Amino acid sequence: MIADVLTETRDKMDRAVEVVKEDFNTVRTGRANPQLFQRVLVDYYGSPTPLAQLASLQNPEARTLLVTPYDKTALKEIERALVNMPNLGANVGNDGEIVRVTLPELTQDRRKEFVKIVRGKAEEARVSVRNIRRRAKDDLDALKSEVGDDDVARAEKELEQITKTHVDAIDDALKRKEVELLEV
Structure with missing residues (x-):
């Protein structure tokens, strides 16, 4: 049960x-990285559809991304979804066949702003891990009558170690992303 x-x-x-x-x-x-557009949803015949299901993404240059729709009728909707994407600030153009997304050069202020965004995402993840720990601790406390206090105490120590490992993994990922963002 504890396991x-x-x-x-x-x-x-x-x-x-x-x-x-x-x-x-x-x-x-x-x-420009196709992963930037992972969460873009396009209104395709009335239903929100992930961009990756509607088009292929190519990265011919460092700051340019080409979006080639599988269905040419979705071109306008894809362009609209990319224009409305928050925190991008990209120039989006369409030549009738493909959508070309050109990302502007990042300024130092913009890089710092992205670091703040990433730190906020990391803190949300830490809170999520702590909430998972709290629920697990409640589950362990409910088992005290069945398995005994000593076993629950050992499990709680292991739970703390698991939590620390995952919080450290989030912190490591944050450090790598900050270095990547601040690199000019």
Whole structure:
């Protein structure tokens, strides 16, 4: 029973770390990267559809991304979704066949702003990990009558170690992303 609680907790915390790493990939560095557009939803025949399902993304130059729709009728909607993307500040143009996204050069102020965004995402992930820990601790406390206080105390120590490992993983990912963002 205790092992089940700890395994489930570890899995949930692993997922929280993966989500924050994916979030970090959507924050722009100096290069155009198809991962920036992972979460873009396009209104395709009335339903929000991920951009990757509607078009291929190519990166011919450092600050340019070409979006080639599989269905040419979706071109305008793809362009509209890219123009309305927050925190991008890109020039979006369409030549009737493809959408060309040109990202502006990042200024030092903009880089610092992105660092703040990334730090906020990291803090949200840490809070998520702590909430998972709290729920697991509640589950362990509920097991006290069945397994005994000593076993629960050992499990709580292991839970703290699992939590520390995952918070450290979030902090390491944050440090790498900050270095990447501030690199000129």
